Amino acid sequence: MKKEISVLMDGELFEDEADVLLDRIKRDPAARKDWEMYHLVGDVLRQPEHIHCGLCERVRKRIQDEPTVLAPRGHAVKQRVRAFALSAAASLLAVGVVAWMSLQISPEPAPQMAMQQTAIRPVNLQIRSNSSDYLMAHQEFSPSTDMNGGASYIRTVSYSLREK
Amino acid sequence: MRLRPTLCETLLSGLLLIAVNAFAGEDQDSLDWLRVAVFASHQTDYSGVFVYQYGNRVEISRITHIVEPDSEYEKLESLDGPKHEIIRHHGQIWRYSNQQLEQVDSIQGRNRFPALLPEQLSALRANYRIKETGVERVAGYNAQIILFQPMDNLRYTHKIWVHTDSGLLLKAAVLGDRNQLVEQYAFTQLIIGGDIDRLWVKLIASSVNSLPALPKSEQGASVGLSGVPMPVEIPKGGMPVNSGWMVSALPAGFKKTMEVQRPMRGRHAPVTQLVFSDGLSAISVFIEPSDGDEDDVEGLSCRGAVNLYHKVVDGNLFTVVGEVPPRTVMQVLDSVRYNAN
DSSP states (O other): OHHHHHHHHTTOSOHHHHHHHHHHHHHOHHHHHHHHHHHHHHHHHHOGGGOOSOHHHHHHHHHHHSOOSSOOOHHHHHHHHHHHHHHHHHHHHHHHHHHHHHHHHTTSOOHHHHHHHHHSOOSBSSOOTTHHHHHHHHHTTOHHHHHHGGGGGHHHHHHHHHHO | OOHHHHHHHHHHHHHHHHHHHHHHHHHHHHHHHHHHHHHHHHHOOEEEEEEEEETTEEEEEEEEEEEOSSOEEEEEEEOSSSOOEEEEETTEEEEEETTEEEEEEEOOSOOSOOOOOHHHHHHHHHHEEEEEEEEEEETTEEEEEEEEEESSTTSOEEEEEEETTTOOEEEEEEEOTTSOEEEEEEEEEEEESSSOOOHHHHHHHHHHHHSOSSOOGGGSTTBOTTSOBOOTTOOSSOEEOOOOEEESOOOTTOEEEEEEEEOOTTOSSOEEEEEEEOSSOEEEEEEEEOOOOGGGSOEEEEETTEEEEEEEETTEEEEEEESSOHHHHHHHHHTEEEOOO
């Protein structure tokens, strides 16, 4: 379910599949929670300055409390330190978020793979009745016929049974 | 100090050479297995029951192959469902059902042993990673397993089990990009040589000679399988032609092995068929004038490893059939062009 929601949010579902999934999300509170959580994760990743957890502030304070390795000299350096502190905080945060996300997502196989598989799929699994003639005409020249002889003609036999 | 990298390089390149040679040798041996399999399938008397598996379906059939001085005779019978047989002899194919023998295809101008050509073998080496992956028992016989992994995603992975004594193919699997099974044949019981029932060969030989080549419309058995009456003036076999049709987007290593103009059941005009092969699978391109049939709408269908894609472009119906993934038959169809020269 989580994988499907993630795929849906990436815009990789077909329209009919998306409709079905959205209906399920509406009905299932757990799925709805996942849906909200994934959006939160997405928002956090896109706009880290809007998080209200005070993590930035705390990291900054800890860094200020540490003995400064770079000898502070004048205003410019102080600003650089602050920038450093901020970026350090941001990366820590990013690591945290990524770690948290991977905990949420990683047990599932990558959804893109699943999508690639369905992207090209035969429209109808049942071959049209008169196509059997094309298969028959092809089979005679296929190396598979050379290797396993008439056994490969099974491809043309069995659906002609269904054809009648 | 400076010597060391040189020494390392020499050693490394030496090792690489050995590795490459080893690989080439292995390729050679594996291809020998393939050659043996092709030869054995034509030259051996055998009879056995095999399972054909594709998607979530399983079908069981019996195959009997007899080599007579004049040619090979082959009979394929379904063991599930309604009784149904296909008989092959000398490029001609008959279907036997409801006590009636009916010719369904006839192709002449085909070599009796169209074994692998040298250029097909080199194409195989260039487009597949070929390796022997061990010995396994199939239907009570020891079989060498050979794996053909494609270098691109335009063809399937093939895995074959070749009987170590006779060279007969005991099992064959076709796998997709993620190693999922696309289709599989496997013998469950097999008799090689010896006492195999030959009575049917005589029956076939006599009835085949007394049968008209293709049934004519007036004779009752004239209705094609798809219920379409057969045109009376249908000629036999195929005529080699140079049709002017070209395919520009074939996967690497696919070479043209055939170009004929042939009659097809239920079709009013002769059909041009081009066949391309990379030594392990083939792609057929059929071109014919579209008769405006509503069945001719664009579509992709498949059966086991065979994919079929058809489409009408500028009044012509194109049909591409091959043991290749759907993307390949589509790519091939979209690259068919007419070159008048």
